[in-house]
Amino acid sequence: MPLARLKRLLFLLVCLAATSHGLAADESPADPSLNLLPWPKSIRQSPGEMVLHEKSQIMFADSSLEPLAGVISEEIFLLSGIRLQIAAGTAATGDIGLVIDPQLKGEAYQLDITDRAVARGGRYDAVAIASVTLEQALQLRDNGLRLPLISVSDHPDYRMRAVQMCIKHQIHAISKIKQGVDLCRQLKLNTLALHASNYQMLWMLCPPFRENPLPKGNSDGGETYSLEEMRGLVEYARQRGVVIMPEWGPADFAMPGEMMHWFYKARQFGDYKSFDPAKETLLDNPKFWEAIDDMTRQLAEVFTTTEYLHVGALDGETGHWDTAPDHAFMKAHNLRGSGDVWAWLLKRLYEINKKHGKETMAFEGVSRSAAAQVNLPKEVAFFAYQTWYYSSDQMLADGYRVLNAAWRPLYTVGGYPAREIYAWSPNIVRHNITEDINITLPKSDRLLGPLLSTWEGTEIGHLELLSDRGAAMAERCWNEAAGRTWDDFNRRLAPVMAALSAIQFPMGVQVDGAIKDVSFLPLDHRWAAGTVCYADKLSITMKPRRPDVNCLLYTSGRCRRLL
Secondary structure, eight states: OOHHHHHHHHHHHHHHHHHHTTOOTTOEEOOTTOOOSSOOSEEEEEEEEEEEOTTOEEEESSGGGHHHHHHHHHHHHHHHSOOOEEEESOOOTTOEEEEEOTTSOTTOEEEEESSSEEEEESSHHHHHHHHHHHHHHOEEETTEEEEEEEEEEEOOSOSOOEEEEEOSSSOOOHHHHHHHHHHHHHHTOOEEEEEOOHHHHHHHHOHHHHHSOOOOOTTOOSOOOOHHHHHHHHHHHHHTTOEEEEEOOHHHHHSSSHHHHHHHHOGGGSOOTTOOTTTOOGGGOHHHHHHHHHHHHHHHHHSTTOSEEEOOOOTTOOOOOOSHHHHHHHHHTTOOSHHHHHHHHHHHHHHHHHHTTOEEEEETTSOHHHHHHTTOOTTOEEEESSOSSSOHHHHHHTTOEEEEOOHHHHBGGGTOOHHHHHTSOTTEEEOSSOTTOEEEOOOOTTEEEEEEEOOSOOSTTHHHHHHHHHHHHHHHHHOTTOOOOHHHHHHHHHHHHHHHHHHHOTTOEEEEESOOOGGGSTTSSOOOTTOOOOOSOEEEEEOOSSTTOOOEEEETTEEEEOO
């Protein structure tokens, strides 16, 4: 074969290979310096850039996307100081377009930046995820906004990617929880789980309780919230493509222990005047189940976006079940002991949740034997964090769903750093105390994903615990095959955290001088007496990112406006 003909043949083969992989002749793999996190499944880049000009708009092709357009406009303003107007219609040259595309399923999205930037998804939350990739690609240069010419096709490896904020023990303002929503959005984590107390939930759901509440228990130190506040939080999260999953403990009311006696005193939930615990169990009382059913209905109406209601439980520690009414109840329902009672109760709560259109999640405390004894429905999902009661691999084998909340490395108070999470995989379950719990779960649709948890912490420092750890978990559960190094991840993390800070804290506080390493600050439980973290001078500069935000300086009991 002549050499010229051979060269032409090789050229055609190369072009054919490029085309078969969706790579046009003028495209190449993306610039590795792009600060995208998590790293996408597929990304290609062309030479050049798109410039957003003073007449650029955020266009929504479907009216349901109007709230998202407003969110993007606000976030871009906080990131750059440039406000883009929003409008209904199709994106033209220089615009950003938001499109519902039925061809894309689940959370899969497509982002194409050419002479315009178009974010597509099959549903609202998928378009919201695409918009995060767009924001991460934004570059502020020459007093303007620029975007690289990229094409991104992406979807997550796991369908539930969750962060838990514990609001039960310490005061947390709604504004702080909204910052948790912002964190989830910017890291493409789709679920914010709220570990709440029964006191908080009853205050919200039962007006008679608010009128005549019982004293708080030792663990009920958190803020109480109204229905309006929670509805506002759910809507705030929905507009950002994030789900709020609530937790309460109806099982705790009925199992022996402090909560049962506390619940007996709360007569607002029904007419218990004739109820005598020496003669019957609470589980025999129809008024109890009417109250649980009504409060579950309200939860379903408030937390409209969540698939699951978390019903809590006491991790299998069900207490004694040995009175005469207890024995009669167990005999009537063919239950062998308190463990079976808890499984029976979980099954009943599952039926109530299902009636109101919700699936059920619970802590892992039900034993394998008890689940089999009561024929617990396989749709129940377990929040697996200890694996002491029912091993998570056995749960999957038996057909149950599992959310991997393993204490190591996903329990933030354990102090496990982001680097350890980045070296972990979402199907690995480890325990921080019991070394022989080191399980590799098989790939399964029933393995919902991972959850990064906080417990009992204060409002101050809460998000600092979750930020870099959440980012590491996000990348591992979004794209396990990304193959990016820790150093590469760490490089991308810095601008993503800076953007998150700009969105969460529009007042813009900058600290210089005395404290350079924030790891010395008392944010992640590393503070110790005698720690030296000062130098000659501390400078705090406050500059609002929004014109409607005023910065105030508090000194000697007075508050002075700076800007």
